[in-house]
Every structure is written in C-alpha cells, then in structure tokens.
Amino acid sequence: MSAVWIDEEVTPVVKDSKEAKIERETHKLEKRLCRQVGQAIMDFNMIEEGDRIMVCMSGGKDSYGMLDILLKMQQRAPINFEIVAVNLDQKQPGFPDHILPEYLKNLGVEYHIETQDTYSIVKRNIPEGKTMCSLCSRLRRGILYSVARKLKCNKLALGHHRDDMLQTFFLNMFFGGKLKGMPPKLTSDNGEFVVIRPLAYVAEKDLIRWATHRQYPIIPCTLCGSQQNLQRVQIGNMLREWEKQYPGRAETMFTALQNVVPSHLMDHQQHDFKNVRATGVEDADGDKAFDAEDFTPPALTGLPGLQVVTL
Ligand code: SF4
Numbered sequence: 001m002s003a004v005w006i007d008e009e010v011t012p013v014v015k016d017s018k019e020a021k022i023e024r025e026t027h028k029l030e031k032r033l034c035r036q037v038g039q040a041i042m043d044f045n046m047i048e049e050g051d052r053i054m055v056c057m058s059g060g061k062d063s064y065g066m067l068d069i070l071l072k073m074q075q076r077a078p079i080n081f082e083i084v085a086v087n088l089d090q091k092q093p094g095f096p097d098h099i100l101p102e103y104l105k106n107l108g109v110e111y112h113i114e115t116q117d118t119y120s121i122v123k124r125n126i127p128e129g130k131t132m133c134s135l136c137s138r139l140r141r142g143i144l145y146s147v148a149r150k151l152k153c154n155k156l157a158l159g160h161h162r163d164d165m166l167q168t169f170f171l172n173m174f175f176g177g178k179l180k181g182m183p184p185k186l187t188s189d190n191g192e193f194v195v196i197r198p199l200a201y202v203a204e205k206d207l208i209r210w211a212t213h214r215q216y217p218i219i220p221c222t223l224c225g226s227q228q229n230l231q232r233v234q235i236g237n238m239l240r241e242w243e244k245q246y247p248g249r250a251e252t253m254f255t256a257l258q259n260v261v262p263s264h265l266m267d268h269q270q271h272d273f274k275n276v277r278a279t280g281v282e283d284a285d286g287d288k289a290f291d292a293e294d295f296t297p298p299a300l301t302g303l304p305g306l307q308v309v310t311l
Helices: 018-043 061-076 099-107 118-125 133-150 162-176 204-214 230-245 249-256
Strands: 052-056 082-089 111-115 155-157 185-187 194-196
Touching: 018 061, 018 204, 052 061, 052 133, 061 082, 061 099, 061 204, 082 099, 082 133, 099 111, 111 133, 118 133, 133 155, 162 204, 162 230, 162 249, 230 249
Parallel strands: 052 082, 052 155, 082 111, 155 194
Antiparallel strands: 185 194
C-alpha cells in the first residue's frame, strides 16, 4: 500500500507572536495525529479499496477526533472508501439528542442516528448499585452490528486509543491472568464484520488537546449514572502516575506490545518448548542464558512512537 496515507506537509511560515506559536503547535499536533492514524491504517491494513466504514460516534472526544481524522485521510488516501457516522441513542435520561445530528449535518458527512431504549432494559435487569456496563455494552454491540448490516457497511471503526489499549492490557494481566490487550483490528464476534481501531497509535493527551482546539460539542458519558469500572480507574491512575514519574514509559510499554517474543514467555500453546533441542548452530538472536541483561533496545528504534528512556 502506498505511503500516501502519510502526508508530508510543508512546514508553515515561522511567525513570532503567541498566537503564531499556538498555531504552529496545533499544526504539529494535526500532522502527528494524521501520521499516526495513517501509520496504523498501513501497518494493520485497516482500510481497503471499496470499504464502507461505519464510524461509531458516542459523542465523546475520541469518536469526534476519529471521524475528523478519517475524513482528512479519505481526502488523501490512495484508495476509495466510504464513511458513515453512526450514533446509538440509548435513551439515557438527559441525553442531548440534537447535538450529534446537528454536528454531523453541518459536517456534510453521511450519518445515521439509531434510537433504541437500552437504558430501560438495563435498568430493569440490573439491581440498583450494580454496574450496568457489561449488559449495556452487549446490547449496544448487537444493535451496532444490525445497523452496520442495514447500512451495508463491511467495517466498524471504534475510537479506542493507545492508552485504552495499555489499560486493557494491564487489566487483563492484573485481574484476568492473561497477557492480552485490545487488538487494532479483529473480526466481529458474529464473524460478519471487521472492527478497526484507527486511533491505536494515538495518545489520549493528544486527543484531549485536539478536542479542545476543535471545540467539539462533547456529550458527557455519565448520563446513565453508572459508576466507571473501579479496576479500570485504578489502572488508569497507575499508568498516569508512572508516566509522571518516568516520562516516556507509556510509549515504551506500548512499543513492547508490538514486540512479543513467545519463546521468552511461558505459554506452551504459543511456543513448542517441549521440542526445544540443541541444534549445534549458533543463533545470534538466541538467549544469552548466562549474560547480564541489557535493556537497551537498539532493534526497536524506528517503531512508531518509540522513545528510549534511561531509568
Ligand atoms: S457507562 Fe453507561 S452507557 Fe456506558 S456502557 Fe456503562 S452503562 Fe452503558
């Protein structure tokens, strides 16, 4: 696939005022967002000729940013693909149902608002005080698949970013006993669609800055009154604390997710430990079982977003 996904834009004329500095920073941010989304699209072959992509809009900063950047990508992409923005109005009390249709209409993008009262179903079935998210998201998933079918979309784009992926990885490790993250691309559980996460390489702090700059009409996500998953909150705080103490750690951990060495983990389903034998052949990449460990990763440079930090 051509590298036209990643646009080499001309650096704007240098001005000196405070506004000019903000303008330059914003331009750099926009370039970075487009570059990272373009890179993820290429690395995982997320978008192909003729795709019709349903972009799932929650009204949060991430989904606005995703739509915005995908529309920019569509202009410069070496292939043709279609975008349909979809929002599911779950009838949460106080949901401002005019905001997204107005925004999407003004944007001129094809869109669909699906209205289904899952809120009442969840309220009826989950006892007071228990978290509603798992039933709610299961219902939402089923509805979104049926909407994608109705709109003849073959892919669904979700607005999860790098920090969501890291959080999920640690949640699975700490609470689920699994080395498992959130995939940038997967087949939907009913086997019918491909689900993509074009913001996979994007840091949340960049999406926050971009949302502030673009002044998206953000809809709060707490309308349902559900408590955020406590474990996710804990992990989010832990990652933010680490990043504060050791700047660059999030990037390094994220790079690690792209450099998996199954032979150096302990899953015998992933690596055939039982048949490990002496080969008599020297292996430059083999384990240096008796050597001191060296954590400088020279082979990692060049991976998206890598920053080597000295601890
Ligand atoms: S926070 Fe509310 S709307 Fe979101 S998944 Fe949980 S119950 Fe559903």
